[in-house]
Amino acid sequence: EPEVTQTPSHQVTQMGQEVILRCVPISNHLYFYWYRQILGQKVEFLVSFYNNEISEKSEIFDDQFSVERPDGSNFTLKIRSTKLEDSAMYFCASSEGLAPYNEQFFGPGTRLTVL
């Protein structure tokens, strides 16, 4: 069964460093998303992406964040200069369509720890 994969599973970095989180969405999906979950808090939407453009982004997704689909398979989230408060589990998701009833398929997440 097709699945969304994410690498690495755990990333530890120093404050101020850049990190890139990688995701491989399901191959025939066209819409991609990033969510994050700070420990003990809700899963929060960060950004949606379609046709090499951001469709929507949340207030969290400021200039420190960027997304890219560098090739036909990968979808990346970059944090330019990490802060302590960026420590969280980051989930990538993909869907076939953009309609609100389309299922989003989630990856297992990358746990980011900023020291």
Add this chain to the structure above:
Amino acid sequence: AQSVTQLGSHVSVSEGALVLLRCNYSSSVPPYLFWYVQYPNQGLQLLLKYTSAATLVKGINGFEAEFKKSETSFHLTKPSAHMSDAAEYFCAVSFSGGYNKLIFGAGTRLAVHP
């Protein structure tokens, strides 16, 4: 603004007992509602979804949920809990015009004891 509230961050049931996980939503437009489950060290997996067809929705692993507009609720139930149901459960809402953005509740951790 749309939001989701899950009552009870932790629920504990005996094996074979009824599972009831509560979810209430707030939405100014017709919502689409989802229940996701997360097992340890895994991603979120869709259990079921409400998309304005039948109000009683059946999902995987014997779970079902009923959409009640008058109560703005979408509670998740399972008649008989199994040990393998122990996981975290998330209720989420999306809506037309929202670019399929999911808004999640805080989650409910279900424990099943023998």
